[in-house]
Amino acid sequence: MTDPARRDRLRELLDAVVDADNTDVGDMARSSFASEFHFSREVRRLTGESPAALRRRIMLERAAWRLRGGERVTAVAADEGWSSAEVFSRAFRRSYGVPPSRADNVEFRLPAPNGLHFHPPQSLWLDSDGDKKEPDISQLMVAHDIADTAYLIDTSTTLSKEQWQEHISPGQVVLDWDGEEPSVGAVLGAIVWTKEVWLATIEGRDFPGREPTQPESTTPEQLAAHHADLGNRWSAMISDYTAEGRLGDTIIDALCDPPESFQLYGIIAHVLTYSAHRRQVARGMLARCGVETRIGDPLEWMRGN
Template identity: 75%
Template structure:
């Protein structure tokens, strides 16, 4: 799997700030590229030459250390400066005050790219233009949930028919009203059926038969999930765009009738879907099947 653009930036920044890389040549060698290519790529992704980027980040880290009580000579040596005097001059040029007055300034310097030192030993990349608000987290989780369920159904399709329905976890119950879910088929079917049932509630449709999910083969469930997942994400996106996630549906099929706000329904579905997906991973492992961890961070890095 090739890293995406953000991961490539991380790799380049790692090389820039690595304490063992004293010059651009060292940075390039640690990244297995030529010095020319390394410098060009860092400048393209950050708008700053690698040497200038390293110098600024190291000065930010130095300021933070000084603010925590470290001495000037100690910081100068730790950050690789040839002497405390050279470090002091560079610090004054960057921050406008001598190191002895580090407490008077923040440790961040103006940057063309939003890349800064982040205590104690990390980097922070500010969101770029247009990314300030970040993505819609609820929508992100919805899409990840559907994608991860699709992945698990695909993996489970490699089980034998006997393994698919085998009660490998007898007596396993997630929610009392859903009944036992002892097999991979039962748990994955419950994930899909839960969305289908709530879709019917919100859309005003007849309550669906559970057999479509509970009695399906892995291939049949995959096709059914594809349709349900698309309807589910589309519906929630439309309500979100219209600012209607606070709408309430009163379900008269419940005894007594109950009211549910849409954002609560979404949280309920995502919570129990995540729990069931974790159960499926454990059950697949007991069948001797390797699966990924379902981590959204790892999923984001896939091509």
């Protein structure tokens, strides 16, 4: 059963509006388990259009796209729910300024108060609000990485001490210089420790000890607390350098032989790449312990947040 808190109500309402079986607002309302009054009010509140006007425009856009693809007017009119080809033709001319026979001369999108349009072949497209700041993909990935890591560590609190430390995958190595990660605790600890190492490098701190992230010396609860603090620092560091336009700054690590240089944005990409890999490895290991987890998809996480 769908968690009500995670339902996409706009998506449900739009499904009802464009469903071919719903010939009027009453049908739309019943299919979305709402009264006709409430359904109409919600659609207008969320889209700025009445259900009937929204449906009519979306169907006209889809019809125009189909006509541009060479389909016959009579077939399109019937499929899109018009009572006759003549009625459809009049509606098309009023909306596009040309008859259906000249659909090739028009863009199938019509003016909309909400940026919501038909999207070929059977989807809808909602334009973003141009007045708002463009979404930052890197910020999304950083936030999701921290949240998903916290989720997996929290999920691991259901494991026994033996399961947390058990060598489920003997000899498992993600990166040679990090050594073996044979247990759930080792994999999740490596995610946290990697951020700690790079933060120390960026902040000019001493190289951190690994004991607080080793499964033999820490519990999931302790690792969770350690990660919460570290995640906040990691996120704040990225935000600060981003705001200052300094993600292109370079660190020259003299401890390497020979010395190596790392740009900040490359460090962040490195951490995110191997964190994502380890999180999926941890999911597989948890499954072998009989623990179910969410799949870790950013899209799933966005729906819940």
